[in-house]
Structures are given as structure tokens and as C-alpha cells.
Amino acid sequence: MRIDILTLFPDMFEGVFGDSILKRAVNKQLVELHTHDIRAYTTDKHHKADDYPFGGEAGMVMMVEPIARCIEQLQSERTYDGIYLMAPDGAVFNQRKANELSMLNNIILLCGHYKGVDERVRELFVTEDISIGDYVLSGGEIAAMAITDAVVRVIPGVIGDSTSALSDSFQDGLLSAPVYTRPADFRGHRVPDVLLSGNEKLINEWKLEQQLIRTRERRPDLLQDPQ
Ligand code: ADE
Numbered sequence: 001m002r003i004d005i006l007t008l009f010p011d012m013f014e015g016v017f018g019d020s021i022l023k024r025a026v027n028k029q030l031v032e033l034h035t036h037d038i039r040a041y042t043t044d045k046h047h048k049a050d051d052y053p054f055g056g057e058a059g060m061v062m063m064v065e066p067i068a069r070c071i072e073q074l075q076s077e078r079t080y081d082g083i084y085l086m087a088p089d090g091a092v093f094n095q096r097k098a099n100e101l102s103m104l105n106n107i108i109l110l111c112g113h114y115k116g117v118d119e120r121v122r123e124l125f126v127t128e129d130i131s132i133g134d135y136v137l138s139g140g141e142i143a144a145m146a147i148t149d150a151v152v153r154v155i156p157g158v159i160g161d162s163t164s165a166l167s168d169s170f171q172d173g174l175l176s177a178p179v180y181t182r183p184a185d186f187r188g189h190r191v192p193d194v195l196l197s198g199n200e201k202l203i204n205e206w207k208l209e210q211q212l213i214r215t216r217e218r219r220p221d222l223l224q225d226p227q
Pocket of ligand 1: 086087088112130131132133134135136137138139140143
């Protein structure tokens with residue numbers, strides 16, 4: 001899989017992409033991650049990528065031309081399965097969407113900034129708007145990082161233990177059971193006996209029960225509207 005990210009702030013991605021699971025996935029050649037500086041696709045000498053909105057609203061709007069030039073350059077090199085705009089008014093991202101995107105070959109994540117992007121970017125290029133939650137971020141970069149991480153971790157082979165991503169919260173529509181490691185007793189707070197029992201059947205039953213309890217307590221909406 002290949003993910004191309006279009007942004008005004010490519011440096012923001014260095015730390016997140018240069019570490020941990022994402023870096024390992026790139027090194028194992030399970031994914032290619034590329035950032036593109038939208039400003040490099042401007043034609044004026046000041047590398048202007050935003051301008052005042054028509055109609056006189058406050059704030060700046062990202063211009064269509066540099067974004068179009070960047071997308072068309074990438075499209076001339078390969079076919080893309082989807083172009084996703086990071087925007088607070090998009091459909092809210094979830095595990096199902098992460099799984100769905102992980103099955104595509106090439107995708108573009110476009111990071112909006114300022115007041116937003118010129119609507120013609122949507123009309124001409126965008127497959128779908130994606131939000132990571134009902135709050136407004138300063139830009140789409142953090143959303144693109146979150147989505148990249150969630151998508152890449154479910155690509156087969158990315159996580160060492162192949163069952164590990166499948167047992168994440170949300171994968172079966174439920175939150176995960178609590179987990180423990182040594183010591184078995186910390187200041188009188190003991191690990192549940194069943195986890196020390198070695199009885200796999202009882203352990204699995206306990207985990208499922210805990211998943212149901214947690215989900216009912218914290219996210220009853222997941223039980224009504226399974227993902
Ligand atoms: N840009 C600003 N806020 C956002 C959000 N909640 N999700 C995705 N992109 C955004």
C-alpha cells in the first residue's frame with residue numbers, strides 16, 4: 001500500500017512516521033508513506049497557497065491551483081483508489097473505515113488548513129471527507145497521522161503477533177478486556193485469578209464477559225449500532 005499526504009506542514013510528520021510501528025511497516029516494505037509540500041506546487045514567487053475568501057468571511061482559504069497541480073502530478077505517476085480530505089465536517093472515522101482503507105493500493109490524504117479548502121477541490125478531486133471527531137483541529141495533519149496509524153496497523157504483517165491487531169478494541173465491535181502484566185499483586189491490587197489459572201477456555205470466557213461489561217458501561221452505542 002502507498003499513502004501520499006498533501007500538507008502545508010510536511011515536517012510535522014517526521015516524528016510520527018520515523019518511529020515505532022509506522023517506521024517498522026515502512027522498513028518491512030509493507031507500506032510507502034510520502035508527504036508532499038503543497039507550497040512546492042505554487043507558481044508565484046511567494047509560494048502563496050492560501051488567499052482571502054470571496055464573499056468576505058474571516059480567515060484564509062487554501063487555493064485550488066497548487067492542490068490540483070500536486071494531485072495531478074501524483075495521478076500521472078500511478079492510479080489512486082481514493083482521495084480523502086481531512087475535514088471536521090466529514091464522516092467520522094472508525095475502525096471499519098480503517099479496515100476498508102487498508103485494503104486499497106494507493107490513497108491520498110489531503111490536509112486542510114485555515115478556514116478550509118476551496119470547494120472546487122472537493123468537486124474535482126475528493127472521494128470523501130473524513131473527520132476524526134466532532135471537534136475542530138488547527139489543521140488536518142493530526143487527523144492524517146491518526147488515520148495513517150490506524151490504517152497501517154491493520155495491514156497484515158505490520159504487527160508482529162498476527163492476531164494482535166484483530167484483538168484491538170472495536171475490531172469485533174466491542175472494547176477490549178483489561179490487560180495485566182507482572183507483578184501479580186501490586187499494593188494489594190491483584191490480577192484476577194482466572195488470568196493466572198492457565199485455563200484458556202475460562203480465560204477466553206472471562207475476556208468476552210469483560211468486553212461486554214466495558215462496552216455496556218462506556219460505549220453502549222456500540223452494542224446498539226455494531227460497526
Ligand atoms: N481538520 C480540522 N478538524 C478536523 C477534524 N476533526 N478531523 C479531520 N480534519 C480536521
